[in-house]
Amino acid sequence: MADATGTRTPPALRTMRRELSLLAIVVLVLAGFGASTPRYLSAENLLNIGQQTAVIATVAYAMTAVIICRGVDISVGGTLAASSVLAALAMQSGGLPGGLGVLLVIAVGAAFGLLNGALASYAGISPLVATLAVCALARGMALSLSGARSVPVDSGLYLWFGSGSLFDVPVSFLIAVLLAGLWFLLLQRTVFGRWVYATGGNEDAARASLIPVRAVCLMTYVLAGASAGVGALLTTGRVGSAQPLSGAGLEFAAITAAVIGGTRLSGGHGSIVATALGALLLGAVNTGLSFLQVSQQVNYFVTGGFVIAAVVLGQRGSLLQFAPGSALRRRRSAPVAAAAQRAGTVDAVDAMAQPHTLELRAIGKRFGNVQALADVSLRLRSAEVLALVGENGAGKSTLVKLLAGIHTPQQGEILLDGRVLALASTQDSRAAGIAVIHQHFSLIPDLTVAENLALARGHLPKRFGCWLDRAAMRRSARQVLDALQLPVDPDAIVARLTIGQCQMVEIAKATLAEAWLIAMDEPTSALTNHERDLLYRLVGQLQQRGCCVLYISHKMQEIYRLAQRAVVLRDGRVVAEADLARTDAAALIRMMVGRDIREVFPFRPARTRDLLLDVRQLSDRRLLQGIDLQVRSGELVALTGLMGSGRTELLRCIAGFAPFTQGRVAIGGAALRVGSALHAARLGVAYVPEDRHREGFVGSMSLRDNLGLRWISAHNRAGFVAADGLRRLAAQLIARLGVRPPDAENLVQQLSGGNQQKIVLGKWLATEPRVLLLDEPTNGVDVGAKFEIHKLIADLKGQGVAILMVSSELPEVLGVADRIVVLSGGRVAGELARGATEEQVTGLAFKYA
Known part of the structure; x- marks a missing residue:
């Protein structure tokens, strides 16, 4: 939480302030009643x-x-x-x-x-x-x-x-x-x-x-x-x-x-x-x-x-939202936007009628002592895909929120087709033809696809002006879905759609709202391969229809596949604008992180020793069928395959979070009790889940308390936390992991995605595991954080930890693995040695699909 200036306030200090405020109120109440009645x-x-x-x-x-x-x-x-x-x-x-x-x-x-x-x-x-x-x-x-x-x-x-x-x-x-x-x-x-x-x-x-x-x-x-x-x-x-x-x-x-x-x-x-x-x-x-x-x-x-x-x-934020520069500023900005529209500076935009240009000139935005954006200038044009890249915390989200009308700039100006544009609210943004598709969708889950799309138009069709015309809603929805070639049923309840289908409905909403500029924030982070390919095709369609797509991603492959230009943000500033046809990935990464990273996925040759993880004929009567898998001390085995091939299910069985009905899992020769995560942990297994927000960390707790969640179970005095030991542990792990900012009192929810992932990893490193299970360990983190996380993983290999890693990113698999095991349809489709190609991995992935 931020104080009136926007500065992050430590949780302990915030609690103390509240307690002192309450104490002052109690004293005032006592004094007030005492003055009335001695x-x-x-x-x-x-x-x-x-x-x-x-x-x-x-x-x-x-x-x-x-x-x-x-x-x-x-x-x-x-x-x-x-x-x-x-x-x-x-x-x-x-x-x-x-x-x-x-x-x-x-x-x-x-x-x-x-x-x-x-x-x-x-x-x-x-x-x-x-x-x-x-x-x-x-x-x-x-x-x-x-x-x-x-x-x-x-x-x-x-x-x-x-x-x-x-x-x-x-x-x-x-x-x-x-x-x-x-x-x-x-x-x-x-x-x-x-x-x-x-x-x-x-x-x-x-x-x-x-x-x-x-x-x-x-x-x-x-x-x-x-x-x-x-x-x-x-x-x-x-x-x-x-x-x-x-x-x-x-x-x-x-x-x-x-x-x-x-x-x-x-x-x-x-x-x-x-x-x-x-x-x-x-x-x-x-x-x-x-x-x-x-x-x-x-x-x-x-x-x-x-x-x-x-x-x-x-x-x-409580009443601090009324501090100068926040709600008050927004209240002042709204009349400005309205006056600008009355003066004709901003007209309603028809996305397909004519080309448009949106220009940001010397934009600045500060939150308290933090300069989120400084002197940012860039230009967005119709019929292009522009990649916005940078590390977590570089200012990408703040810039997108400015375009969405959620934040307003404190310096600079935004121009649409050469005319000043005031984006004081999300309504102003939509009126200017701008749509933002966030990672957390804005769809109403209990309504149908057709109903959600009808809401995007700003008005609902009615019969005789009295009741909703649902047949018209369905026809309109079918038209836009067919035009975009989206395989989504207009009558489907949104809550029952896959993440990929929800992504498609969001894009359909944007086209219905006549958006000419569509910003997509990490759109493929949770999609299947088929849904990802469908999204790629859709981005191409939008470009052909005259839309500008502002594409935010940490994945180099899709940036080079989709975009023509890239704007690089670092520390809130535009440090480069790259023509991707003339800029290789290594150069782009250097621009993003400000240093030379020769390999995003550093590899350290394995020095294998004892067999630590031994899976024999494991089945769960749902998906997994007769899985055999071995990982030795000091070895990293990558587990890959299509979405739904059984990768996560296998990891959860090994970690004890899911039961298996046949087969055997042994950790260092000791048989794992089926479905016992506690027994797996005692045998030295650590499991870093795919969804760090849901299962990885407790956002309302400090870095120190998150890092010690498992450690305190074994290091306590008759149930009392060893406070000094926990502080030393947190300081050591924060330094070892390179967490930024390195303040153990900060809440984890205040960190960037890469630093949050480090905290999740650190929680398990505190237990000194023998077997480390990683499910998509770099999903949604920037290039610099990927390098740091994989450097840490390489160090763990050197210390003799057996690592089994699930990844959907083939460059990551090929870059760090000693061996690659490919799953298809719940079975092992094959095993590949280091040096395998993407074509070999893909061929095995479709073997039983």
């Missing part, structure tokens, strides 16, 4: 506020953990009532001593939490529905067992927790403070706490890091139930009896305290200290309103206002 600031009332806050805070701490883990628990009020009634009845009728009654009330609460966790984590029921059902069950149990009457408690020890005091301070308040410290230690200093944040931040990545996700979620619910039991103990002690209707609204108050404290309902973020301050703020406001004799209805309005304000402030 008795409000008396020692007696302040202690009363602390006592009233204790129950909310006790439950809110656990609620924070549940929400961090991407859950919610609305059963705590009912759990509190049932726990208090059951414990009171046990002490009243069974002669249970007060000490055992204390343990019983907490155990009953934990039992309800266990039920919540089992339903939400293991039965797969929505947490909202599961906890709602348990709330009703608990509340009904409390009412039926008590006969809807209070149950008196006469144990002095039991009552002391809610009504007693130590040194004139309520015991309940001291318990809330003690629990705050324990929860802080649990979440910030233990392995379990790291697991909670990882699970909430990215469940798939946590699971791929061998974190027991369901058990972690279950435990947070158990702790929430136990906390409700503690709340029952405190509540019963205050009134001297168990009330079957106690705890009503407690879940709302606990969630409110957590949200005010900055806990995000989307998971992965939260602070116990901030939650405690949120609970204290609620207690101070509620007590102050009571002093002023304000009605309960007004109290609800105030509490609701706090929640809304907290959620708004918790959004990315």
